[in-house]
Amino acid sequence: MAAPAPAGAIAADGRALSIRDLVKEYRPGQPVLAGVSLEIAGRGLTAVIGPSGAGKSTLIRCINRLVEPTSGRILFLGQDLAALRGAALRRARRHIGMVFQEYNLVERLSVMENLLCGRLGYVSAFRAWARRFDPADIERAFALLDTVGLGDFANRRADALSGGQRQRVGIARAVMQEPDLLLADEPTSSLDPKTAVEIMELMTRLAGARDIPVIVNIHNVELARRFSRRVIGLAGGKVVFDGVPESLTEADLNRIYGGENWQEAT
DSSP: OOOOOOHHHHHTSTTOEEEEEEEEEEETTEEEEEEEEEEEOSSSEEEEEOOTTSSHHHHHHHHTTSSOOSEEEEEETTEEGGGOOHHHHHHHHTTEEEEOTTOOOOTTSBHHHHHHGGGGGGSOHHHHHTTOOOHHHHHHHHHHHHHTTOTTOTTSBGGGSOHHHHHHHHHHHHHHTOOSEEEEESTTTTSOHHHHHHHHHHHHHHHHHTTOOEEEEOSOHHHHHHHOSEEEEEETTEEEEEEOGGGOOHHHHHHHHTSTTGGGGO
């Protein structure tokens, strides 16, 4: 297993993420994450792979506190995200964009309105309720729609879009937050192979142009190899591989997925 980057080097990077001894138990004594420690640099795409139940989604969701960690620390932008509550947690979440497997769009709203939801953390409750957004945000949303290939869909309802189009909106919405970290939880699992490649290309290109680090939980090993700078393999809630895609061997995959028929588990 390749060694992770030194903690000192990571600490010098303003968008670095440090996960220390992270434990999550949904049932007492049955950890889904069993003391995970990772140092993740503030640039590039990191892919998290592993079989179902390995803790991939739980790891992603603990980082932005959609799931409450049982113990451990999640250090980002000078704060321990695991310790934040209330308004402090809401402010921290502004800096973390999220792309979901099932898109999580507001189906009855237009594509443009869904994009502008990415700015809700920056406007007052009244302005959010009245859907009054800064003209600069609206202009940027139109530019993002052009970038993701949906420039003609601004007024289309979200429920009228295909799966690939919905995921493009989800990525653009996350980027609208101007995040310092982008998380993606199985962003391609509901898509056909061609669209999955297009979505990974889009996410990598958008994040790369803005120098936003990305952590993506993904089942497809070949997509992980193709688009990531670093692959983390989870099995049984523990890190069993951490290295560059080129160093990921068949033996590593057997260890991650628990046997020689690992392709059948992905």
